[in-house]
Amino acid sequence: MATNLRTYAALWTSKLIRRAMTLIGRNATFFPGDIAYTMSSDVMRVMDKPKNLFAITGTNGKTTSANFLGDVLQDRGIKYMHNSYGSNTVEGVISSFVQFSSFFGRMPYDYGVIEVDERSSLRVYEHMTPTYLLVTNLFRDSYKRNAHVDYIFDIMDSAIPDETVLITNADDMIASRLKPHNRHVTYGIEPLEGEEQVLDSNVVDIENCPICDHPLRKDFVRYNHLGRFTCLHCGHTNMPRDYAITAVDQEKEECTLVHKNQSWVFPLVSRNIVDLYNLVSTVALLHDSGFKMEDLQETYKKISVIESRFYEETCGEIEVIMLMAKAINPIASSRSFDYIRKQSGQIALIFGNTDFRDRGRNQENMAWLYDIDFHFLKQENIVQFITLGPRYKDIEARLLLEGIDPERVHAFEGFSPDIAKEVDYEHVDKIFILNDNDNVDEMMAIRNEVARLAREVRK
Numbered sequence: 001m002a003t004n005l006r007t008y009a010a011l012w013t014s015k016l017i018r019r020a021m022t023l024i025g026r027n028a029t030f031f032p033g034d035i036a037y038t039m040s041s042d043v044m045r046v047m048d049k050p051k052n053l054f055a056i057t058g059t060n061g062k063t064t065s066a067n068f069l070g071d072v073l074q075d076r077g078i079k080y081m082h083n084s085y086g087s088n089t090v091e092g093v094i095s096s097f098v099q100f101s102s103f104f105g106r107m108p109y110d111y112g113v114i115e116v117d118e119r120s121s122l123r124v125y126e127h128m129t130p131t132y133l134l135v136t137n138l139f140r141d142s143y144k145r146n147a148h149v150d151y152i153f154d155i156m157d158s159a160i161p162d163e164t165v166l167i168t169n170a171d172d173m174i175a176s177r178l179k180p181h182n183r184h185v186t187y188g189i190e191p192l193e194g195e196e197q198v199l200d201s202n203v204v205d206i207e208n209c210p211i212c213d214h215p216l217r218k219d220f221v222r223y224n225h226l227g228r229f230t231c232l233h234c235g236h237t238n239m240p241r242d243y244a245i246t247a248v249d250q251e252k253e254e255c256t257l258v259h260k261n262q263s264w265v266f267p268l269v270s271r272n273i274v275d276l277y278n279l280v281s282t283v284a285l286l287h288d289s290g291f292k293m294e295d296l297q298e299t300y301k302k303i304s305v306i307e308s309r310f311y312e313e314t315c316g317e318i319e320v321i322m323l324m325a326k327a328i329n330p331i332a333s334s335r336s337f338d339y340i341r342k343q344s345g346q347i348a349l350i351f352g353n354t355d356f357r358d359r360g361r362n363q364e365n366m367a368w369l370y371d372i373d374f375h376f377l378k379q380e381n382i383v384q385f386i387t388l389g390p391r392y393k394d395i396e397a398r399l400l401l402e403g404i405d406p407e408r409v410h411a412f413e414g415f416s417p418d419i420a421k422e423v424d425y426e427h428v429d430k431i432f433i434l435n436d437n438d439n440v441d442e443m444m445a446i447r448n449e450v451a452r453l454a455r456e457v458r459k
Contacts, residue, residue, distance in 0.1 A: 006039065018032040030091050033090070037090060044093075047107065049107060050081060052110055054069055055130035056069070056113070057133060057135055058137050059138055061278050062088065062115045066114075067084065070084060072282070072300075075302060078110075080109050084113070093114055093124050096114065114130070130161070137172045139224060142328045144328075166178060167284050167285045168239070172225070173225065174225065185288050189245040199218075202371055209236050210236070211234050243284040266300050272339055310322070315450075319345075319431070320451045333372045337374070341376045345428075348385075350432065351387045354392070369398045383424070420450040
């Protein structure tokens with residue numbers, strides 16, 4: 001009885017705190033859950049869960065995939081609970097349940113979309129069993145929290161409930177091995193026409209067979225350890241793809257998705273291969289959960305990547321592209337660099353992706369910069385590099401160590417929109433602006449000024 005009273009007290013207290021925070025204009029996406037969890041670690045036990053609970057986890061792509069799922073539900077007129085505005089740790093998840101549940105913890109929605117931090121798995125799944133868990137991928141990540149991918153794999157493998165259906169990336173030989181006795185629905189992308197392998201990544205998180213520890217044969221490497229591999233010693237290889245992207249038509253901006261030998265055409269949500277994975281994975285989850293493929297085709301025509309992650313605009317004669325390249329995450333930045341190096345025309349590149357703060361303090365550990373594939377940027381058509389923020393000198397040093405011409409590198413402290421004046425608009429065709437999660441507003445202000453000045457240029 002005392003335990004129940006304490007648990008309900010935690011729920012009611014967190015609801016009062018959330019109400020007070022929203023009245024003064026705060027987001028209330030973390031603190032109410034933090035208080036509730038401190039008062040009672042099993043507070044989620046007394047709150048109902050949606051009958052159809054979709055969880056998303058993995059190193060990269062969680063937020064975009066969660067947004068896709070939410071967009072589909074919204075387009076179909078389905079109300080749902082979510083944590084899209086807040087933290088994906090246990091405190092943020094609890095805050096979301098506090099927000100959407102009633103005073104006594106009743107849940108009025110049949111659907112939920114919850115993004116889950118990989119390291120928080122043990123605490124989140126203790127009182128929450130997702131119907132489906134979409135795993136985007138598993139790479140090394142923040143040195144401080146989860147740099148070693150095997151460490152994160154073991155946490156997730158021990159925490160994921162046995163009843164949960166896993167939507168796993170068949171092209172990721174690490175992530176697809178999670179919970180082998182659970183039901184798996186797999187997805188992936190076949191080698192596309194004209195697609196080149198990326199064999200020069202600094203980071204490859206699996207080289208040997210996870211079964212017998214012999215070297216893996218690289219049948220096709222999309223990037224890092226994503227692709228198709230075979231062990232010649234024991235025969236172990238990737239899982240087959242249940243849902244597969246088999247072709248992409250850039251001119252028509254569409255792709256072909258195949259499931260059980262039947263093909264459907266979907267629109268490209270962006271030109272980045274990462275978002276192609278986000279598309280096929282979310283389609284796999286939704287279709288397996290009962291949504292009709294024809295309905296999904298129509299809905300995905302209305303979906304786009306949010307502007308803080310990819311925002312492209314033609315300003316006069318210059319293309320201005322804002323592209324997410326998360327700080328402390330070497331794979332995310334390397335994916336953005338690989339996308340940039342494949343672009344044509346003269347390019348200026350603005351680095352705003354180093355403003356990483358830990359509990360309000362700037363992060364001192366910059367070793368992650370040396371896992372990033374900066375050599376992708378050693379291209380003749382990238383004519384200007386502009387570094388910003390409190391770590392602008394670290395980026396400058398990293399570029400110079402990679403052999404970038406010092407004459408092309410310009411370093412500036414801070415995030416003033418006046419930095420936009422430093423771009424050589426007369427001699428560039430494209431301007432890429434890299435941002436982090438923590439400085440979207442500052443980088444959007446710079447982007448807007450860059451766009452304004454680009455419109456004024458007459459070449």
